[in-house]
Amino acid sequence: MTGKTHIMAGITATTAIVAITDAYQPEWFIAAGAAGGLLPDICHSGSKIGRRFPAVSKVVNTLFGHRTFTHSLLFLALVAFILSKFISNPSITMGILAGMVTHFILDAATKQGIKLLYPAKITIRFPFAATTGGKAEGVVLLALTVVTLFYANSILAFF
Template structure:
């Protein structure tokens, strides 16, 4: 996945977890933090967004572990959770957005052909191979993630403007049903002609 898609996916995961599981709207800083954490696993790539910011961290990690190595594993997620819980009281670190953002990156890369070594130090990479990075499907996912964030915000705000949108929604549904019915009639006629 590309950096912007990782940010969008992490933001969607943060909003979805907050609204869907915690039953609350996330704070803006939580969504932003999750989006930033969605880029952290790529610290193992010196040309990544964070890699260019902190090359003195990124270059050694890349030399030792390579790209999509240790930083893309469940072991690293466990290390991050342990570190955050250990230092939480002293620093008042918001754990949930960081973990959700980090984990969303690993899930996102799991969907691409390159995959991720979930069980590192075992080098086997797991991949669902659903789409190529920076392909048309990823561009669609990127837009879908931001639409999803908008939807969850709309639901969390108790669907403002729903009364105004309802007539348009009904009209669109009726039009779609009519179009579907018409298409079925044409399909049946076409099958009869071909038979």
């Protein structure tokens, strides 16, 4: 999936969570969800985040390759641990983690799949697969946008 779809998925998930819960600092939570939606692709130099941090991207890709460690539960746990030590705002921490989970789900819906259980070499993918940047991804992006607008409308109704 492309960066814009990953960003929108992070925004969609966190906006929905804000709408159905009593989220603390929703603006930070949603922004962090967008960032978390990009974070796993730090392993790809052509990704939005990889182009922003090329040296980090190159090191991570050289060590692990694409869609392995940074697309795993191990990486999710490591990020959660690091955030808990350095970020005192739980909205940011939980938003980033929620965005990362959406990234994993979207990339598991591609032909390449992900190594969710890394270091095990098992590839996780859904039985249906979309091509990155293809028509199916466009439909997913549109659906995410509609869902975001639906939940954002219900959030605004409370103000």
